[in-house]
Amino acid sequence: MKTINEWKHIFKLDPAKEISDEDLDLICESGTDAIIVGGTDDVTLDGVLDLLSRIRRSHTVPCVLEISNEEALTPGFDYYFIPMVLNSKEKKFMMDIQHKAIKEYIDMMEYSEIFFEGYCILNEDAKAFTHTNSYLPDKDDVKAYAYMAEHVFHLPIFYVEYSGTYGEPELVKEVKNELDKTLLFYGGGIENPEQAKEMKEYADVIIVGNSIYTDIKKALKTVEAVKDK
């Protein structure tokens, strides 16, 4: 199995959205490096377990649970990603939720499976932006967050999140220049191979979410597009 440092492409499935068995099979067998199960609204334990069991039934692709609420937490995933929203105006979304979860689950936690992500949410219209009471940082702010993710918090992942809209490649490029050890994840609005290639030029890993549900044929082509990048 590839380590996270070798990943290039991830599909993110939202447990609150419907996906047919046929489409799920195509996503799992696409050659993507991993599937993240995660979303902002209406993430329930039932929804998470349903996706996990359907993926596990016939596929070996690594499965990640990106934890958005404690109620939907379950064992059985290969990895757990825990977002810390760096540009939230509330400490709660940066530290307190995570602190509470660690206090409660510390005995069950296998640290090699858990990755904290320094999130920077850059689309004001994204549900996650409103939900986490974030502010819109400028380019220098984002670069400073990237610096902090790597040099202050030593986080394994810095996630540039444009969820729902395609972001600025130039900003992603400049952020990449700030990072050496911390991996750069980019997600938001990738709908076709050209966009996937453009963002993969700078990001270590690209994440494709919504287009799975709007145009799966094009979404599937994003995997091949970044293979040799």
Ligand code: 1GP
């Ligand atoms: C969402 O970054 C991911 O958390 C992917 O974004 O849904 O816009 O592809 P999209």
